[in-house]
Amino acid sequence: METILLALPENEKIAQRLSDTTGTYLGKSEIRHFPDGETYIRIDSDVKDKKVVLVCTLDRPDKKLLPIYYLSKTARDMGCKSICLVAPYLAYMRQDKIFKSGEAVTSEYFAQLLSSFIDYLITIDPHLHRRSSLAVIYSIPTQVSHASFCISRWIKKNIENPVLVGPDQESKQWVSKVAADAEAPFIVLKKLRLGDQKVEISKPDIEKYSDHNPVLIDDIISTGKTMIETIKQLKKTGMQPPLCIGIHAIFADYTYENLLSAGAKRVITSNTIDHISNAIDVTELLTGF
Numbered sequence: 022m023e024t025i026l027l028a029l030p031e032n033e034k035i036a037q038r039l040s041d042t043t044g045t046y047l048g049k050s051e052i053r054h055f056p057d058g059e060t061y062i063r064i065d066s067d068v069k070d071k072k073v074v075l076v077c078t079l080d081r082p083d084k085k086l087l088p089i090y091y092l093s094k095t096a097r098d099m100g101c102k103s104i105c106l107v108a109p110y111l112a113y114m115r116q117d118k119i120f121k122s123g124e125a126v127t128s129e130y131f132a133q134l135l136s137s138f139i140d141y142l143i144t145i146d147p148h149l150h151r152r153s154s155l156a157v158i159y160s161i162p163t164q165v166s167h168a169s170f171c172i173s174r175w176i177k178k179n180i181e182n183p184v185l186v187g188p189d190q191e192s193k194q195w196v197s198k199v200a201a202d203a204e205a206p207f208i209v210l211k212k213l214r215l216g217d218q219k220v221e222i223s224k225p226d227i228e229k230y231s232d233h234n235p236v237l238i239d240d241i242i243s244t245g246k247t248m249i250e251t252i253k254q255l256k257k258t259g260m261q262p263p264l265c266i267g268i269h270a271i272f273a274d275y276t277y278e279n280l281l282s283a284g285a286k287r288v289i290t291s292n293t294i295d296h297i298s299n300a301i302d303v304t305e306l307l308t309g310f
Contacts, residue, residue: 022070022071022072022102022103023070023071023072024045024046024071024072024073024074024310025045025046025047025048025066025067025068025071025072025073025074026039026040026045026046026047026048026074026076027047027048027050027064027066027073027074027075027076027092027096028047028050028076028077029052029075029076029077029085029088029089029092030052030088031295032076032077032078032295034292034295035076035078035109035292035295035304035307036076038292038302038304039074039076039107039304039307039308042304042305042308043308045074045310046066048064048065048066048068049064049065049066050062050063050064050065050066050092051063051065052088052092060087060088060091062088062091062092062095063095064092064095064096064099068096068099068100068101069099069100069101070100070101070102071101071102072101072102072103072104072105072310073093073096073101073103073104073105074104074105074106074107074310075089075092075093075104075105075106075107075139076107077089077106077107077108078108078109078110078293078294078295079108079110079111079112079113080110080112080269080271080294082112082113082131086134089106090138093138093139094138103140103141104138104139104140104141105139105140105141105142105143105310106135106139106141106142106143107143107144107307107310108142108143108144109144109145109292109293109294109303109307110144110145110269110271110293110294111142111144111147111148111155112131113127113128113130113131113132114128114147114148114149114150115128115148115150116128117129117150117151117152118151128158129158132155132158132159132160133158133160135159135161136159136160136161139161140161140162141161141162141163141164141310142155142159142161142162142163142164143163143164143166143307143309143310144163144164144165144166145165145166145167145168145268145291145293145303145306145307146165146166146167146168146195146240146268146269147165148240148241150191164309166303166306166307166309167198167306168268168291168293168301168303168306169195169198169199169202170202171291171301171302171303171305171306172199172203172238172266172268172291172301173198173199173200173201173202173203174202174203175289175300175301176199176203176205176236176266177203177204180234180236180264181234182232182233182234183203183205183233183234183235183236184205184206184207184208184227184230184233184234184235184236185199185200185203185205185206185207185208185236185238186207186208186209186210186227186235186236186237186238186251186255186263187207187208187209187210187237187238187239188210188237188239188247188248188250188251189209189210189211189247190209190211191240192209192238192239192240193209195238195239195240195268196209196238197209199238205236206230206233208227208230210251210254227255227258227260228258230260231258231259231260233260233261234261234263234264235255235260235261235263235264236263236264236265236266237251237252237263237264237265237266237285238266238267239266239267239268240267240268240269241267241268241269241271242265242267242269242270242271242272242276242280242288242290243271243272243273243276244273244274244276245272245273245276245277245279245280248265248267248280248283248285249279249280249283251263252265252280252283252284252285253283253284256284261286262284262285262286263284263285263286264285264286264287264288264289265280265285265287265288265289266288266289266290266301267288267289267290267291268290268291268293269290269291269293269294270290270291270293270294270296270298270299271294272296272298277296277297277298289301291303292304
């Protein structure tokens with residue numbers, strides 16, 4: 022079956038890389054808004070009897086969901102055979118249980134909604150905290166790839182004598198895998214979350230790594246509070262300024278600038294979300310369509 026890529030707005034760069042990597046034709050579509058805010062959709066490529074691959078990373082997902090839905094429906098009306106969504110970053114994974122009475126478990130609702138009009142989903146390192154896999158909430162086939170090898174490859178090429186640092190137990194799964202592939206030692210700190218904007222990080226016991234270059238790794242950098250607190254603790258040990266690596270560059274408000282001001286030597290992310298910090302290319306992980 023012939024395949025065609027369609028990029029949603031702000032996803033043209035990663036879609037072009039996918040096209041170049043796989044030799045898949047990158048089709049044309051138009052998505053814009055009428056003066057009243059409603060969305061206009063037009064597919065200017067032949068999708069009849071083809072597999073349509075929509076490319077859209079899902080940071081700031083609310084404004085993207087309707088265009089994805091409309092584009093999918095339009096492609097089906099034009100006779101496509103199937104629809105795959107390549108979402109390098111998958112949103113709505115954090116709210117996975119009811120913490121307070123009356124809360125919405127939005128991860129389940131979002132999964133049900135996408136599953137209702139998408140046939141296949143490809144993503145990288147979704148935030149699976151209390152769930153074992155996407156299959157728990159998604160009723161469609163999914164492919165989950167992990168950026169750990171791409172990150173470790175970058176570290177081996179660019180960092181001398183690294184020690185990898187995970188800011189909390191949630192990060193251990195990322196850090197341990199990257200450390201193994203990078204053939205580097207790692208430590209994991211303890212985090213106490215006091216709210217959405219406040220965390221406390223344990224002081225690390227890293228005397229034996231005092232001559233190493235610390236590399237902080239986490240899956241998502243959003244407010245950056247966890248990494249900033251970790252940087253503060255590392256400063257107290259007299260270590261070198263740390264390099265901060267995140268898989269997904271959410272970067273709320275001035276997070277990127279705040280990390281640098283806090284003492285990060287450099288902030289590096291993968292290109293799951295387009296940002297000036299992108300230095301690790303993960304396109305090869307998204308080609309399974």
